Amino acid sequence: xxxxxxxxxxxxxxxxxxxxxxxxxxxxxxxxxxxxxxxxxxxxxxxxxxxxxxxxxxxxxxxxxxxxxxxxxxxxxxxxxxxxxxxxxxxxxxxxxxxxxxxxxxxxxxxxxxxxxxxxxxxxxxxxxxxxxxxxxxxxxxxxxxxxxxxx
Amino acid sequence: xxxxxxxxxxxxxxxxxxxxxxxxxxxxxxxxxxxxxxxxxxxxxxxxxxxxxxxxxxxxxxxxxxxxxxxxxxxxxxxxxxxxxxxxxxxxxxxxxxxxxxxxxxxxxxxxxxxxxxxxxxxxxxxxxxxxxxxxxxxxxxxxxxxxxxxxxxxxxxxxxxxxxxxxxxxxxxxxxxxxxxxxxxxxxxxxxxxxxxxxxxxxxxxxxxxxxxxxxxxxxxxxxxxxxxxxxxxxxxxxxxxxxxxxxxxxxxxxxxxxxxxxxxxxxxxxxxxxxxxxxxxxxxxxxxxxxxxxxxxxxxxxxxxxxxxxxxxxxxxxxxxxxxxxxxxxxxxxxxxxxxxxxxxxxxxxxxxxxxxxxxxxxxxxxxxxxxxxxxxxxxxxxxxxxxxxxxxxxxxxxxxxxxxxxxxxxxxxxxxxxxxxxxxxxxxxxxxxxxxxxxxxxxxxxxxxxxxxxxxxxxxxxxxxxxxxxxxxxxxxxxxxxxxxxxxxxxxxxxxxxxxxxxxxxxxxxxxxxxxxxxxxxxxxxxxxxxxxxxxxxxxxxxxxxxxxxxxxxxxxxxxxxxxxxxxxxxxxxxxxxxxxxxxxxxxxxxxxxxxxxxxxxxxxxxxxxxxxxxxxxxxxxxxxxxxxxxxxxxxxxxxxxxxxxxxxxxxxxxxxxxxxxxxxxxxxxxxxxxxxxxxxxxxxxxxxxxxxxxxxxxxxxxxxxxxx
Numbered sequence: 001x002x003x004x005x006x007x008x009x010x011x012x013x014x015x016x017x018x019x020x021x022x023x024x025x026x027x028x029x030x031x032x033x034x035x036x037x038x039x040x041x042x043x044x045x046x047x048x049x050x051x052x053x054x055x056x057x058x059x060x061x062x063x064x065x066x067x068x069x070x071x072x073x074x075x076x077x078x079x080x081x082x083x084x085x086x087x088x089x090x091x092x093x094x095x096x097x098x099x100x101x102x103x104x105x106x107x108x109x110x111x112x113x114x115x116x117x118x119x120x121x122x123x124x125x126x127x128x129x130x131x132x133x134x135x136x137x138x139x140x141x142x143x144x145x146x147x148x149x150x151x152x
Numbered sequence: 153x154x155x156x157x158x159x160x161x162x163x164x165x166x167x168x169x170x171x172x173x174x175x176x177x178x179x180x181x182x183x184x185x186x187x188x189x190x191x192x193x194x195x196x197x198x199x200x201x202x203x204x205x206x207x208x209x210x211x212x213x214x215x216x217x218x219x220x221x222x223x224x225x226x227x228x229x230x231x232x233x234x235x236x237x238x239x240x241x242x243x244x245x246x247x248x249x250x251x252x253x254x255x256x257x258x259x260x261x262x263x264x265x266x267x268x269x270x271x272x273x274x275x276x277x278x279x280x281x282x283x284x285x286x287x288x289x290x291x292x293x294x295x296x297x298x299x300x301x302x303x304x305x306x307x308x309x310x311x312x313x314x315x316x317x318x319x320x321x322x323x324x325x326x327x328x329x330x331x332x333x334x335x336x337x338x339x340x341x342x343x344x345x346x347x348x349x350x351x352x353x354x355x356x357x358x359x360x361x362x363x364x365x366x367x368x369x370x371x372x373x374x375x376x377x378x379x380x381x382x383x384x385x386x387x388x389x390x391x392x393x394x395x396x397x398x399x400x401x402x403x404x405x406x407x408x409x410x411x412x413x414x415x416x417x418x419x420x421x422x423x424x425x426x427x428x429x430x431x432x433x434x435x436x437x438x439x440x441x442x443x444x445x446x447x448x449x450x451x452x453x454x455x456x457x458x459x460x461x462x463x464x465x466x467x468x469x470x471x472x473x474x475x476x477x478x479x480x481x482x483x484x485x486x487x488x489x490x491x492x493x494x495x496x497x498x499x500x501x502x503x504x505x506x507x508x509x510x511x512x513x514x515x516x517x518x519x520x521x522x523x524x525x526x527x528x529x530x531x532x533x534x535x536x537x538x539x540x541x542x543x544x545x546x547x548x549x550x551x552x553x554x555x556x557x558x559x560x561x562x563x564x565x566x567x568x569x570x571x572x573x574x575x576x577x578x579x580x581x582x583x584x585x586x587x588x589x590x591x592x593x594x595x596x597x598x599x600x601x602x603x604x605x606x607x608x609x610x611x612x613x614x615x616x617x618x619x620x621x622x623x624x625x626x627x628x629x630x631x632x633x634x635x636x637x638x639x640x641x642x643x644x645x646x647x648x649x650x651x652x653x654x655x656x657x658x659x660x661x662x663x664x665x666x667x668x669x670x671x672x673x674x675x676x677x678x679x680x681x682x683x684x685x686x687x688x689x690x691x692x693x694x695x696x697x698x699x700x701x702x703x704x705x706x707x708x709x710x711x712x713x714x715x716x717x718x719x720x721x722x723x724x725x726x727x728x729x730x731x732x733x734x735x736x737x738x739x740x741x742x743x744x745x746x747x748x749x750x751x752x753x754x755x756x757x758x759x760x761x762x763x764x765x766x767x768x769x770x771x772x773x774x775x776x777x778x779x780x781x782x783x784x785x786x787x788x789x790x791x792x793x794x795x796x797x798x799x800x801x802x803x804x805x806x807x808x809x810x811x812x813x814x815x816x817x818x819x820x821x822x823x824x825x826x827x828x829x830x831x832x833x834x835x836x837x838x839x840x841x842x843x844x845x846x847x848x849x850x851x852x853x854x855x856x857x858x859x860x861x862x863x864x
């Protein structure tokens with residue numbers, strides 16, 4: 001089976017029904033995308049398919065087709081995506097385990113809503129759990145990323 | 153972002169020239185000089201390494217689980233070393249006696265103690281290294297050390313300068329000092345300043361390695377079918393269908409259940425689904441949380457083991473004008489760290505390597521040594537980043553480590569045991585159910601004359617290797633926050649007693665430990681007393697804290713910043729709570745509203761804290777915000793319940809934690825303080841339950857005495 005992951009074509013042989021998450025992690029070694037719940041409840045596994053955020057833990061790999069997969073490793077070449085820069089400026093991360101998913105969700109939000117309100121952020125990010133409770137800075141950093149994007 | 157590329161450059165250059173890096177260490181012979189009646193200075197080689205490129209690699213004796221010590225401990229060392237902050241790199245130390253906690257005699261991270269316990273050690277290491285670099289420069293220049301100064305990674309003599317990297321080798325040959333003077337606080341450049349985290353670049357790019365990210369050729373993944381009720385054992389199992397799942401390579405029995413070993417996680421999980429295991433259920437099948445609570449209520453009618461006694465409490469109660477009695481209770485809680493538990497083990501004939509996010513390295517090392525028959529020094533613990541700890545990764549009986557060692561032993565292959573979210577939620581080691589019965593006798597003005605407080609709940613220590621820490625049947629972690637409450641200092645007659653019934657449910661410390669329930673009981677009761685006395689909740693507490701100026705100052709700061717003397721926004725009410733734990737004092741004012749569906753919404757939390765010196769205010773603020781979010785889950789939603797021994801909750805759909813849309817605006821105010829340094833990772837979790845419950849009472853008139861708070 002062929003997949004396009006982070007702009008590279010890769011060949012994988014997953015067993016039937018394997019979620020994209022485990023193809024990324026166990027077959028391709030892309031461990032930046034995290035397992036948190038396995039049932040689309042926590043958002044730690046968020047990746048983009050053609051720019052749309054999806055929960056890779058419940059996305060059967062067969063359903064990906066020709067859509068382009070972007071993971072945290074492919075969000076930017078050097079960690080300089082506006083969301084990543086904002087996350088650093090605002091000092092968002094704590095344990096960091098949920099942050100790949102948070103960042104992918106925030107990047108997708110900003111791609112469709114350049115200047116999100118708090119309500120937009122609630123809607124887009126409430127599916128992403130952070131047990132360290134970095135929510136206040138996540139919210140602040142999404143606003144900051146929007147500003148960074150606008151000034152690009 | 154320049155720092156990202158810089159750090160990746162440093163990483164790769166360190167790897168490519170590893171053999172050229174000169175370790176800046178203390179020769180063995182020097183250690184003899186350090187011995188004597190005084191406690192020896194730490195060996196700097198164990199804590200830092202200066203490369204020829206002047207990079208300073210700091211070895212962390214503690215685990216980074218989000219609390220920010222990856223940055224704070226290097227701040228302490230760099231403060232004295234006077235290196236360039238951008239030259240700092242960080243590594244986790246191996247498990248070894250050199251890295252024992254300075255207070256606890258083992259290598260561990262917990263009790264909100266890392267920064268306070270390392271404040272002297274990491275500064276001393278930095279000062280020792282600086283002193284040796286200066287001496288090396290003095291020898292090079294044939295100058296007096298008094299002519300030299302140190303700035304940002306260089307030793308300077310007038311216009312001349314030598315980098316730390318250029319001096320490292322010469323400094324290494326010198327005898328380390330036996331005593332060093334540390335800078336006075338007036339000269340600090342880093343301590344007390346808001347410093348951004350050093351682990352951000354890895355954590356925003358997916359490069360940070362957590363335990364579950366460990367991969368190497370030949371590594372297999374295992375998923376374990378564990379007992380459906382606590383204490384059950386395997387009677388028999390049929391693995392025929394499991395072995396038929398593509399990718400499954402072995403099915404082995406271990407003490408905790410049956411492990412399916414496969415080429416990847418998904419195959420292992422499918423294999424486990426296909427397993428047929430018969431269990432001997434044992435007494436665990438009868439556990440019911442409703443029955444536990446009822447039995448605790450019955451126990452609370454009689455006093456337990458005495459934790460605090462002054463005066464004749466019963467006699468004063470009988471004579472009191474009025475008596476108030478209330479019962480408060482809290483449920484089992486799962487830690488539910490974002491990273492489900494996991495542990496990777498490679499067992500060879502004469503050594504064992506373990507990759508794990510753990511808070512208790514040497515305990516895990518000793519457990520693995522016992523299981524493998526190896527000596528502890530043949531068991532290497534590689535501590536990864538922890539995807540959250542909250543106490544769950546600090547298990548005195550090393551459950552998730554010993555199980556992985558057993559799977560590696562039984563299967564004969566290197567293996568990562570990965571827990572599913574359901575395994576993690578249902579795997580026990582919960583914050584125990586606690587019940588408090590509080591009876592207070594008051595005078596004509598409503599002030600307390602007698603305080604009789606009976607606590608019922610399972611001990612965290614009993615039956616563990618730490619049981620010896622209990623004194624006279626009292627597990628301090630069950631009564632902390634009551635027996636030492638500043639509110640009780642001036643109460644004439646008091647009796648705090650404890651019942652510690654055992655249940656088949658394994659329990660463990662959970663962020664802020666006993667304070668999670670003692671703060672709820674104490675601060676709820678104080679609010680009830682204030683209401684009964686017709687007093688303002690703040691004024692009543694102020695009266696009780698006479699003679700406790702530190703606590704009073706924190707309480708009053710929170711109230712002032714919250715605008716306690718002004719009416720709250722329309723549709724909201726405020727509640728107050730103050731609690732001291734881990735050497736720090738935290739007061740919180742919560743503003744809440746209730747929507748049409750009777751859902752409690754916490755809008756704003758104003759938090760004041762006195763933790764002594766705040767080493768990194770940026771990190772402190774994050775810890776307080778996070779602690780409040782962590783506490784609000786159980787305030788509003790979370791509970792683990794058991795019926796017929798089965799844990800009813802399994803994942804984030806039914807074990808509900810706080811999400812972003814429920815996060816209040818948290819405002820943090822730090823009291824400038826010269827008090828002894830306390831902790832900051834946990835204390836702000838404790839009072840939030842009561843602050844919200846008290847606000848709900850102010851808004852609705854409903855006094856909710858159990859968690860999670862549910863309006864009638």
